[in-house]
Amino acid sequence: MDRRQFLIGGSALVASTALPRLPAEAMESRRLTAKPATVAFFGPEEPATPVWAYDGAVPGPVLRAKQGESLKATLENGLADPTTIHWHGLRTPNAMDGVPFLTQPPVLPGEDFLYDIPLQDAGTFWYHPHVNSAEQVGRGLSGALVVEEKDPPRVDRDLVWQIDDWRLQEDGNLAPFGGFHDKAHGGRLGNVATINGKVGESLRVRAGERIRLRLVNSANARTFGLSFGDLDPWLMARDGHPVEPRRMGTGLVVLPPGGRSDLIIDLNGKPADKIKVVDSYYSRSVYTLAEIHYSDESPLRRAPLPTPNPFPANPVALPDPKITExxxxxxxxxxxxxxxxxxxxxxxxxxxxxxxxxxxxxxxxxxxxxxxxxxxxxxxxxxxxxxxxxxxxxxxxxxxxxxxxxxxxxxxxxxxxxxxxxxxxxxxxxxxxxxxxxxxxxxxxxxxxxxxxxxxxxxxxxxxxxxxxx
Ligand SMILES: [Cu+2]
CATH class of the missing domain: 2.60.40.420 (Cupredoxins -  blue copper proteins)
Incomplete structure (x- = not known):
């Protein structure tokens, strides 16, 4: 049913202009189970791909928590191999860092481990195993971790794009791991890129929207260098830490493996416009990673929004400039x-x-x-x-x-x-x-x-x- 048919003849809904305050998420206290699963990257007609996944999904669930609170997550190991979780970018107590033998014994099959981490910094982070990482992360074990600011910047939507690549065989299986050529050269570069586990992501947007887009590169080896057509995103933070907002223009948003960038994008195009998000980090393989489609709806607001305020700084100590060694x-x-x-x-x-x-x-x-x-x-x-x-x-x-x-x-x-x-x-x-x-x-x-x-x-x-x- 289109409720607009009940509008008084000739009227339109008034365009809203204020940016909403997004509801705060409850503190996370949850279990994460690492176990085998299957995904269908190319739909049900094509062979499925056996993966290792948190809670059966590739990528794992987006964890959301609030700065100043604690993240409590119990890793349950449903794999046949030992594993751990490393919380990439979080400044954790050492015992929570997830590096086998260095900070904790590996979590054996059938065992579990409680990670309890006070969250000092807001921003975009991610989690993944640190045991045999090349294979465990490469098989699909990773997820995004969002630590919300105490007073989050106002946007219409707050989205995560976890970007990854996969080296897929025609039979649907992941190519074997551990090849020496990858070790001695540029690492395991894949042949299929995904956003949030999907090939050919198509993001629906409405003209006039302001979105916060959190980019996470969870690929083993591929650096992504993204351009967003004429959207001219604001770069707001890198690796979780705020930067002075600046327009990217036609410059690439470069995400090395493990890196994150937070963008604010004002969708100032027209209804039904289409934008291609292109990865051109490697000049010999330039391809369209995703598309952004404007809906036919009338613009959400008429006047462009002002420059976003910088995100509040995290409490990272300033290095002493007198130290020159x-x-x-x-x-x-x-x-x-x-x-x-x-x-x-x-x-x-x-x-x-x-x-x-x-x-x-x-x-x-x-x-x-x-x-x-x-x-x-x-x-x-x-x-x-x-x-x-x-x-x-x-x-x-x-x-x-x-x-x-x-x-x-x-x-x-x-x-x-x-x-x-x-x-x-x-x-x-x-x-x-x-x-x-x-x-x-x-x-x-x-x-x-x-x-x-x-x-x-x-x-x-x-x-x-x-x-x-x-
Ligand atoms: Cu290297």
């Missing part, structure tokens, strides 16, 4: 990287010998041991609680590396020695070949914290170590 970490190795040999547990070894152990990357001339039981190696850096540290991460390889630090968010200061015009706080920074970045942070969270490349095949092949704060 730089700790350099040079990432080396991989295919075409020119590394001939490196130290492994005190012995200099040729790259071929190292590769026989499934390892192919090194940091400062050392191959980091796989972080397994009783074989964690030494911290890459010992830090004193409360002090500011400046790290320089240098990419001396032929591939991109999105470097991710646990337990802290860092200030990105410069790229290749050039200070950033606009400061950003991140937990994952994309470093391209022959680039280096300087980051700084206050080591204010005690414990052993993983530091690794978020191309998960790289992390599995020696690009994962840890920092100690004590």
């Amino acid at each position: 730089i700790h350099e970490m040079v990432f080396q190795g991989g295919a075409m990287g020119g590394l001939r040999s490196a130290d492994y547990k005190g012995t200099e070894m040729g790259l071929r010998e190292i590769a026989q152990m499934g390892l192919v990357w090194a940091v400062n001339g050392k191959v980091l041991p796989p972080m397994e039981e009783g074989d964690l190696g030494d911290p890459m850096l010992d830090m004193k609680l409360g002090r500011t540290y400046r790290l320089r991460w240098r990419n001396d390889t032929a591939f991109d590396h999105p470097i991710h630090m646990h337990g802290h968010s860092f200030h990105l200061l410069s790229r290749n020695g050039k200070n950033l015009e606009r400061p950003v706080i991140l937990d994952t920074v994309l470093i391209q070949p022959d680039q280096y970045v300087d980051v700084a942070f206050v080591a204010d969270n005690p414990g052993d914290w993983a530091l690794h490349c978020h191309i998960l095949e790289h992390a599995a092949a020696g690009m994962m170590g840890f920092l100690r704060v004590s």
Whole structure:
């Protein structure tokens, strides 16, 4: 029934102009069950894909909680393998960080584990296993985590796009995991991209709407570089942390694996317009990731909305600018990287010998041991609680590396020695070949914290170590 037929002849509903206050979500206290499931990426006519999923869905449920409250989630392991959950981007107590052997024993099949995390920061985060991550995340175990501000910015709708890619075979199965080629090159790049587990997402919008779009890249290895036609989105936050709002224009919204961006998009087009969202990060494979379709409805409001206010800052400590000592970490190795040999547990070894152990990357001339039981190696850096540290991460390889630090968010200061015009706080920074970045942070969270490349095949092949704060 179209209720508009009851409007008095010649009348139209008055366009609403005020932005609504979205209802606050209740604090999450829930179970998350990791277990096998199947999904039909291309509909019921095509072969289904066996996946591993939280609560039977790919991606897992969007968890919503409020800043200042606690996230309580019990992981129930219904897999045949041990697992954990890492809460990517949250500055958690060390015991809640989900890194096997470093911060907790892995959760064995049939067992469960309660994660109880005070939420200091608002923003867009995500969760995924940290055990055999390349396979467990690659098979579908991941979900978005939204921590709402105490007084959320007003928008008409608050949406999550969890972006992923999959390496699918024609029979519907995921291609086998663990290939050495992926480890030594750009990681496991997929052949099918999805948004919220769907191929060919089509977002219905109404002219005049203002939406907040939370982008999460949960792919193992693919960086996405998105453009939104002439929508000219506002970039509002990266990795959960607010930035000074700025128009993206025709610039790409770049999301490395593990990275997030919050956009505000004012849908200033006309009813029935269509917009293509294009991924062009890799110039050799440019494709349409999604479409945005305006409905035929009359515009929700007539006048454009003003510039959005910046989101409130999170309580991240400011690094002490007087600290100038730089700790350099040079990432080396991989295919075409020119590394001939490196130290492994005190012995200099040729790259071929190292590769026989499934390892192919090194940091400062050392191959980091796989972080397994009783074989964690030494911290890459010992830090004193409360002090500011400046790290320089240098990419001396032929591939991109999105470097991710646990337990802290860092200030990105410069790229290749050039200070950033606009400061950003991140937990994952994309470093391209022959680039280096300087980051700084206050080591204010005690414990052993993983530091690794978020191309998960790289992390599995020696690009994962840890920092100690004590
Ligand atoms: Cu890497």
